Amino acid sequence: MNGSIRLMSALLLVLSLGLTACSGKSEPAKTNEPVTTPAPKEKVKIRLATWAGADEAKELQGVIDKINAKSTSFEIVSEPAPADYYTKLQTMIAGNTAPDLMWLGAEYVAPYAGKGALLSISDRLAKDTRSAAKLDDYFQPVLQSAQLEGKTYGLPWIAQPVIVYYNKALFKAANLPEPTDDWTWDQFRDMAKKLTNKSKGVYGTTFNGWPPVHMFVWQAGGEVISPDLKSSPIDSPEALKALEFYGNIIYNDEVAAPRNVVNEQGFGEMFKAGKIAMFFGGASDDLDRVPNLEVGHVRVPKGPKDRTTFAWTASTAINAKTKHPQEAYDALVDLTDGIQHWKVLAPRKSLATKAELIKAEPRKEKAADVIVKAAEDMRAFRIVPKHQEWDTIFWEQLQDPLYSGKGKAADLAKAARAKLEAVLK
């Protein structure tokens, strides 16, 4: 019994010492010593969460190291999480252990901002003269993806306008001229039909939900979500035109790879294997870096109204509960500028030039002209706070049955519209 009490006392002592050691630093005792030059303020650690894989994380670290070397107030610490990124991020936010800065795809900024998880940076941006903070320099349709209800919650660091990569050898073999920037939907479909050779397992194109049908709706003059975010006019004549066009191409083995072939051989992999003649890809995709595959680049075909192209975009945003908002903001702006000089394509007009593009990614020299031109017409999705719910309905009630031949575009669109707009309320 005495032994137990002694042991308990010893453990209590250890615990109390340990807790004291782990607590915050105590104020130094005041003395009468003369005042000396204060030591330099310690840099604040700003944690950054990204989905970067091993190679990308290494390149990003190079960007971060340069920023940290110049900064006197913050030090960015990168925390890549390539697997289950958003699950981990949400868990960290729920557990109050989220990092100060986080990469967010366009589909996540509005939902997170709508739930109060992100810090608005509008006020700070208005007073900031650094180039990455000048909102006028950004492509507005891309910048909107980082905004909600007039406030800015992040800065986009990439915009990936969709262009068409085409297999030159397949065009030569079919005796077809290569596509040019002024081609139209009908010409695209016609070429796809002529390039399809089922016996050789070669198809004119391939769709599987990508490229996003939204792009074709915009090109037809329609909208998937209205500018005021209150309606989903997907049953308008313009939208229906686009849905029917898309529905007639996807998995239709006259012009495109069927579903089972795509599932088995892979979507982008089929183009790299020389089985697809025309593939809609993002600006920085590596589809044109396959050995022995001669690839050309062209803008997306023009729809009834224009040739608006979809651009996936991502932003860096600040955790609303960061303990260092000013340092986090400063790090955000410097980091965004650094990444915009690294990634293709920067979502800023001053950086979306051929020279800057080639400087950032020399391997894209051949595609540079097309990418820069495509950027002029690019736009991102309109994202609502309940985007995930909206998108699930858009896929399950409209796209999936349409692409599986289980209904007509007009009927499906009409039924889906009511459910979509219920989410927008």
Place this chain on the structure above:
Amino acid sequence: MLEAYSQTLTHWLLVGAAVILLMLITYALLQALKARRATAVGYALVLPWVLGFVIWQVYPVLYSLYLAFTSYDVLTPPKWVGLANFKTMFLDDPRFWPSVRLTLLYSFLSVPLGMIGALGTATLLAQDVKAVGFWRTLYYVPSILPAAATALLWRFMFAGSGLLNSILSPFLKLFNIAPPSWFADEKLVLPSFLIMSFWGVFGSNTIILLASLKNVPKELSEAAQVDGASPWTRFIRITVPMISPSLFYVMIMGIISAMQNFTAPLFITTPGGAGTFLNVYIYQQGFTQFKMGYGAALGWFLMVLILLLTAVVWKFSAAYVYYEGEVRKEG
């Protein structure tokens, strides 16, 4: 290096010291309450496990019960909504009942078929053949492969021009049948997963039944043989009843496992119309749709469903499970 981890190490040591302190307090308290020394020592020693169980098992389960009655998007605090999640589940969610149907059908079909397969394999492995140890090891290997890798392997095997269709091609050509799309065909999704579930035949179920078969007294079989019983009769009337407790265990565990099928369906994309396994649906609702409250409600529904199925199987077990030494009343 030590500097980087010193804080974490300190925390671990402090937690360890705190747990030991609690153990000592428990011991001292029980001693003060005049408990036997052995009892006090016992409770003090199981305290770490009890703490872990309460913190990481009991608390999350109870919290999830609370969340089932809330609207919780993970990013903002939960909001009480009463029975709204359950109303949505049973009345308004178009994906719920197809998921229940797929999960139940899969369980009702895969479990009996798997048991028959496991019993057949165990019976073969119970024979006195050469190098039987090698065969037993070989047949156990599938169960130690990672589930995700296995799912990807099966995805390849079920591809349009995959291994399965290649093997079936002479038969398909003979009857002019197009190669099935398996996972890409809504109607074939369930049969594809059922075929895949046979993978689970090999592994712990076979080992359990094999051990059970080895324990069946040979004298019973020999006596029946002397009386003229055929091999099939001996198997059905002697072997199966004698191993029925193991079969019962395999069935219960099989039902629980089948109802919770998750890894394979998560890695294998199937058409939406085929339905989603309930466990996958719970994950999707909770982690990709920002509906953790609804996901929690679905989780509790799944738990109650598994409990009910287990209870039904247990209730009727007396009719088909024979325990050695059990005395049954004459009918």
